[in-house]
Amino acid sequence: MIASAAIAPLLIYGYVSVDSLRNGVAQSAQAGNAAVATQISKRIALYFDNNKRVLRSIADQLQGTELEGWQQKRVLTNHLLDFDEFREITLFDAAGRALATSQLTTPTVTVPDATAVGDGSIYIAPPTLDKENLPTTTMALRLSGAHSGWIVAEISLEALWSAVDEIKVGETGFAVLLDDRDTILAHGRADAKRLIAGGATETPEQQLAVSLRKAGTQTAAAVLKNADGDRLFAVATAVHIPDWTVIVEHPQKEALAVAHALERQLLAAIGLALLATVGAGWLWGRSFIRRIFALTRVTRALASGDMEARVHLRGKDEIRQLGDSFNSMADRLVQLQEEIRKQERQVMFGRIAAGLVHDLSHPIQTIGNSCKLIQRIFDDAEYRATFRQTVERELATVKRVLEDLRNIARPMPLEHFSIDASAALAEAVQTMAPLAETAGLTLQLELAHEPAFVEGDLFAIGRVHRNLILNAIQATAPGGLVIAATEIVNDRVRIRITDTGCGIPPDRIGPIFDDFVTTKRRGLGLGLAISKKIVEQLGGRISVTSQVGRGTVFVLDFPRALAPRVAQIAG
Numbered sequence: 001m002i003a004s005a006a007i008a009p010l011l012i013y014g015y016v017s018v019d020s021l022r023n024g025v026a027q028s029a030q031a032g033n034a035a036v037a038t039q040i041s042k043r044i045a046l047y048f049d050n051n052k053r054v055l056r057s058i059a060d061q062l063q064g065t066e067l068e069g070w071q072q073k074r075v076l077t078n079h080l081l082d083f084d085e086f087r088e089i090t091l092f093d094a095a096g097r098a099l100a101t102s103q104l105t106t107p108t109v110t111v112p113d114a115t116a117v118g119d120g121s122i123y124i125a126p127p128t129l130d131k132e133n134l135p136t137t138t139m140a141l142r143l144s145g146a147h148s149g150w151i152v153a154e155i156s157l158e159a160l161w162s163a164v165d166e167i168k169v170g171e172t173g174f175a176v177l178l179d180d181r182d183t184i185l186a187h188g189r190a191d192a193k194r195l196i197a198g199g200a201t202e203t204p205e206q207q208l209a210v211s212l213r214k215a216g217t218q219t220a221a222a223v224l225k226n227a228d229g230d231r232l233f234a235v236a237t238a239v240h241i242p243d244w245t246v247i248v249e250h251p252q253k254e255a256l257a258v259a260h261a262l263e264r265q266l267l268a269a270i271g272l273a274l275l276a277t278v279g280a281g282w283l284w285g286r287s288f289i290r291r292i293f294a295l296t297r298v299t300r301a302l303a304s305g306d307m308e309a310r311v312h313l314r315g316k317d318e319i320r321q322l323g324d325s326f327n328s329m330a331d332r333l334v335q336l337q338e339e340i341r342k343q344e345r346q347v348m349f350g351r352i353a354a355g356l357v358h359d360l361s362h363p364i365q366t367i368g369n370s371c372k373l374i375q376r377i378f379d380d381a382e383y384r385a386t387f388r389q390t391v392e393r394e395l396a397t398v399k400r401v402l403e404d405l406r407n408i409a410r411p412m413p414l415e416h417f418s419i420d421a422s423a424a425l426a427e428a429v430q431t432m433a434p435l436a437e438t439a440g441l442t443l444q445l446e447l448a449h450e451p452a453f454v455e456g457d458l459f460a461i462g463r464v465h466r467n468l469i470l471n472a473i474q475a476t477a478p479g480g481l482v483i484a485a486t487e488i489v490n491d492r493v494r495i496r497i498t499d500t501g502c503g504i505p506p507d508r509i510g511p512i513f514d515d516f517v518t519t520k521r522r523g524l525g526l527g528l529a530i531s532k533k534i535v536e537q538l539g540g541r542i543s544v545t546s547q548v549g550r551g552t553v554f555v556l557d558f559p560r561a562l563a564p565r566v567a568q569i570a571g
Helices: 002-063 069-082 158-166 190-195 204-215 257-303 318-376 381-409 421-438 458-475 506-513 527-537 565-570
Strands: 086-093 098-101 122-124 135-143 149-156 174-178 184-187 219-225 231-239 244-251 417-420 442-446 453-456 481-489 492-499 541-547 551-559
Touching: 002 069, 002 086, 002 135, 002 149, 002 158, 002 174, 002 219, 002 231, 002 244, 002 257, 069 086, 069 098, 135 158, 158 174, 158 184, 174 204, 184 190, 204 219, 204 231, 204 244, 257 318, 318 381, 417 421, 417 458, 421 442, 421 453, 421 458, 421 481, 421 492, 453 458, 453 551, 458 481, 458 492, 458 527, 458 551, 506 527, 506 541, 527 541
Parallel strands: 442 481
Antiparallel strands: 086 098, 086 149, 122 135, 135 149, 174 184, 174 244, 219 231, 231 244, 417 453, 481 492, 492 551, 541 551
């Protein structure tokens, strides 16, 4: 991304530079063509202006000297010999009759039509080709004064033609001359001589001349395409006397040759600069990204539990500062984790100690009180029996607490037999009925209509039943209801323990089956955790739903098993 941001301005600069170079060279080429075309048009205008002055001088000599006819003929002939471009010179009167001519016989030139001349004093006829296929034209000058009339000359355009042919722009540039009818009079390209006065129409040069005449401007520029498909820079300039057009053309390939060379050099320089920029950006970006990847790897290592992972970065930039901050954070994280572990251990030990004190203090105190009494009334046989029962009951309580602690560390061994879940639940209800009666509750039993056999351990399932019923009794206020029920749903056996107690808040119902988690004010919080492990060891599931103030429902879900063989034979 950074390399691209650095390359983009360079590319834009290169594009603008190349485009500006092309446009500048094209404008310069067209300006040069315009200058050449203007010079040619001035030369043509000067050429005809000089011939006009010669004719004016001849007319002055013939009109003001009262020369005889043979003398006038001699003057015309002498001028014909002095000026190579003149082929014939003839003097006409106002009626159009020839007064004197340089021809040996009758003149070949005539007085121009008045409609063609208009109000002008000079008339230049459209050029034609002579017998030698060289362009010629007729130039007529109107005379004024007492001896009004015309002096008409046939002028060869060979010198003008040669002058246009000799004009070169660069190596291959040339000039084209067109008359007022857009007929090509001269063409600088050797292979285009056939177009001269040959009636060619709709050539690019003719179209440009027509556009110039319609626009009424002195100069017009365009890019033309010749028959070979080459593009040409062309500039057309108007020659007002006569109303001809000069076009200078220069092949675009040659005109832009220097620009193309500079363009290639500029593109090469830009390319090298791009490569250097990309290379530098790649190297710098690689070193930059490599350090980012190092940070990512260490972050993943920390997330996976490797708290010893650290990042080692070079340099003195912000990435290095980030790496140092990350290492400091990791070190602090290890310290905090160790502190949390210590605090968790302290909290755990505190809860275990408080739970043991709560669960064992009463049995131990009862045993201690009984021991004190037995010393006083040891001879009482009835009390000795009571003492034995009390000690055995309390020791069983102590043993059960110790068993719970041991079962947390490792799963308890369970036997798998097909047992009747309804019978096991009824036995647990019968055992817990006195406790419910003491608490002022109603303990209700609802059994399925058919035997509900499951694969399980009778003692372990009974322990789960008693634990759930005990929790329901402890959570329900006097006058409440606790229901223990079994039902068969398809191939599953479900056992429900429902109470109308205080319920469990939603934020505490999630971790209720975790170790050392309890909703009671005292106790180890192992009952539900052990119950869940027993149920899952037997292939079942345990779940709970509760509403605060309305009660709680625990559901045990086991796969239904076949009845034991003994039960089948008895049936």
